Amino acid sequence: MALPISNIALIGFRATGKTTIGRALATRLGWAFVDMDEQLTATLGTDIQTWVRQHGWDAFRDAETLLLDELANGERQVVATGGGVILQPVNRERLRRCFLVVWLQASAATIEARLAQDPKTTSQRPPLTDLSWQDEITQLLAERTPLYAATAHMALDTDRRGTALLVAAILAEYHSGNDVANDPAPPGRC
Numbered sequence: 001m002a003l004p005i006s007n008i009a010l011i012g013f014r015a016t017g018k019t020t021i022g023r024a025l026a027t028r029l030g031w032a033f034v035d036m037d038e039q040l041t042a043t044l045g046t047d048i049q050t051w052v053r054q055h056g057w058d059a060f061r062d063a064e065t066l067l068l069d070e071l072a073n074g075e076r077q078v079v080a081t082g083g084g085v086i087l088q089p090v091n092r093e094r095l096r097r098c099f100l101v102v103w104l105q106a107s108a109a110t111i112e113a114r115l116a117q118d119p120k121t122t123s124q125r126p127p128l129t130d131l132s133w134q135d136e137i138t139q140l141l142a143e144r145t146p147l148y149a150a151t152a153h154m155a156l157d158t159d160r161r162g163t164a165l166l167v168a169a170i171l172a173e174y175h176s177g178n179d180v181a182n183d184p185a186p187p188g189r190c
Contacts, residue, residue: 006075008174009099011086011148013141015114016104017158017166018080025167026078035080036067043067065091072098072190086147095151098190102170103152108137110159 008025010018019035026033037048040063044051052060065088071079072094079099085091095101106114112134129136149155154173156166 005098005100007071007077007079007099008170009079009081009095009101010104011081011095011101011151012083012104012158013106013111013137013144013148014083015111015118016083016106017163018104021104021158021163021166021170022078022080024163025170028167028171029076029078032074032077033080034071034077036064036071036085037080037082039067040064040082061088064088068094083144086144086151092147092151094190096153100170100174101152101154102173103148103155104158104166105148105155106158108134108141111137111141 008029008031010022010025012018022035023033025031040051040060041047044063046054048060061084064082064085068081068085068091071077081095085095115133115137129139131139154170156169158166161169
């Protein structure tokens with residue numbers, strides 16, 4: 001049976017491995033890889049922190065929604081979404097309908113350690129609250145977890161599993177078509 005969906009989206013909080021795993025998965029499939037944050041940075045002409053400071057988070061989320069709409073109509077692509085893409089109900093519905101959605105999870109401690117080690121954190125991952133990094137991560141994970149869970153077809157813990165094992169798990173799910181067949185895309189526009 002052919003799958004009704006020919007795109008895979010990786011969702012999850014910052015620093016859960018969406019870009020790393022997405023690149024490896026796209027290579028294994030021979031598909032295009034799209035990092036939504038990188039694409040938005042190129043389209044907006046500046047880094048995310050500068051854009052948000054000048055235009056606000058709402059304007060960024062609107063640009064993110066437009067990009068997701070465009071990507072949903074593509075084929076054979078692995079998309080690493082931004083961590084907050086699931087905040088918009090229209091995005092959650094579009095993801096679930098048009099992609100195999102894989103929720104990459106990590107503990108708050110792992111996320112904090114990864115953010116501290118990543119040189120892109122300052123320009124590409126501006127603070128979302130006035131809280132400390134640790135408190136922000138804890139609070140936002142609690143708020144977003146139900147949204148990630150409602151959107152995902154499958155969830156994978158990235159704390160202790162290497163990229164190769166995670167890619168293999170995603171490929172197995174994609175080729176089995178388990179949950180994706182229950183959410184087929186409607187005919188025509190996704």
